[in-house]
Amino acid sequence: MVPAIAGDPAGRRARCIGTVYAIAPGTGRMHLADATWTDLDEADVDVALLPVGSTEQHGPHAPLGTDYLTAAAIADSAAEAAKHEVVVAPAVPIGVAEEHRQFTGTMWVTPDTFRAYVREAVESLLGHGWDRVVLVNGHGGNVPAIEEVAARLTRDHDALVAPFTWFEAVDVDLPMGHAGAVETSILLASYPELVHEERFAAAADDGADRWGDWVGSVDLAQDSAAFTDNGAVGDPGEASADVGDTLEEQAREALVSLLDAVLDRSTTTPAHK
Numbered sequence: 145m146v147p148a149i150a151g152d153p154a155g156r157r158a159r160c161i162g163t164v165y166a167i168a169p170g171t172g173r174m175h176l177a178d179a180t181w182t183d184l185d186e187a188d189v190d191v192a193l194l195p196v197g198s199t200e201q202h203g204p205h206a207p208l209g210t211d212y213l214t215a216a217a218i219a220d221s222a223a224e225a226a227k228h229e230v231v232v233a234p235a236v237p238i239g240v241a242e243e244h245r246q247f248t249g250t251m252w253v254t255p256d257t258f259r260a261y262v263r264e265a266v267e268s269l270l271g272h273g274w275d276r277v278v279l280v281n282g283h284g285g286n287v288p289a290i291e292e293v294a295a296r297l298t299r300d301h302d303a304l305v306a307p308f309t310w311f312e313a314v315d316v317d318l319p320m321g322h323a324g325a326v327e328t329s330i331l332l333a334s335y336p337e338l339v340h341e342e343r344f345a346a347a348a349d350d351g352a353d354r355w356g357d358w359v360g361s362v363d364l365a366q367d368s369a370a371f372t373d374n375g376a377v378g379d380p381g382e383a384s385a386d387v388g389d390t391l392e393e394q395a396r397e398a399l400v401s402l403l404d405a406v407l408d409r410s411t412t413t414p415a416h417k
């Protein structure tokens with residue numbers, strides 16, 4: 145356990161080492177892993193968040209955990225800002241990322257395994273009566289899988305499960321890339337200790353300008369190693385903590401609005417016509 149740092153409202157510095165807050169009844173935000181079951185049992189949980197990400201190369205300058213760290217940071221931030229009682233589950237750290245398999249340290253599971261794991265993890269949350277769940281995703285390769293899982297769970301249960309991918313909810317004048325300016329900015333804002341700024345120039349020089357090996361509308365590359373030497377796509381030199389703060393704010397606001405809507409909707413599926 146790491147104490148929260150005064151003057152750092154997002155708790156972001158401590159968050160890079162571990163979760164910092166235990167249950168805080170009445171504050172609207174709880175971290176499942178830090179709470180006791182008895183406290184959670186007494187809490188009046190409105191919605192649960194399950195961060196999902198990936199452990200995969202992010203160039204020479206950013207950590208392999210980028211996608212689950214950013215997902216967890218945005219889930220935490222939204223939980224803190226929400227008007228409702230939100231419980232944040234531990235992040236799922238390994239996702240659909242075989243496309244980075246040639247880079248040391250990358251871990252992945254197949255889409256089948258990932259869908260099954262996320263589905264069962266959410267079903268365990270539903271079993272506690274928490275019938276509204278949002279999957280907070282930080283990895284592009286997980287997007288089709290979380291959309292399928294959310295649809296399946298919503299159809300099969302009296303529940304509402306929604307997929308949310310943070311970088312689809314932001315709008316800044318920078319290309320997404322991979323470990324490029326967008327992701328590096330949010331890392332600089334949330335986990336600055338994990339970013340190697342002195343490697344930005346090399347990351348851009350030996351990386352790629354765009355994702356894929358496109359011939360017309362067809363991407364011939366299955367693996368990122370086919371088009372980027374060091375794994376990066378885009379220029380992290382354009383990143384800044386200020387842009388990262390803007391990104392985090394945009395993602396947080398989008399997620400808070402989604403939580404409002406999820407709580408506003410019915411958990412029952414439409415009747416047959």
Ligand SMILES: [Zn+2]
Pocket residue numbers: 202210211282283322323327
């Ligand atoms: Zn990423």
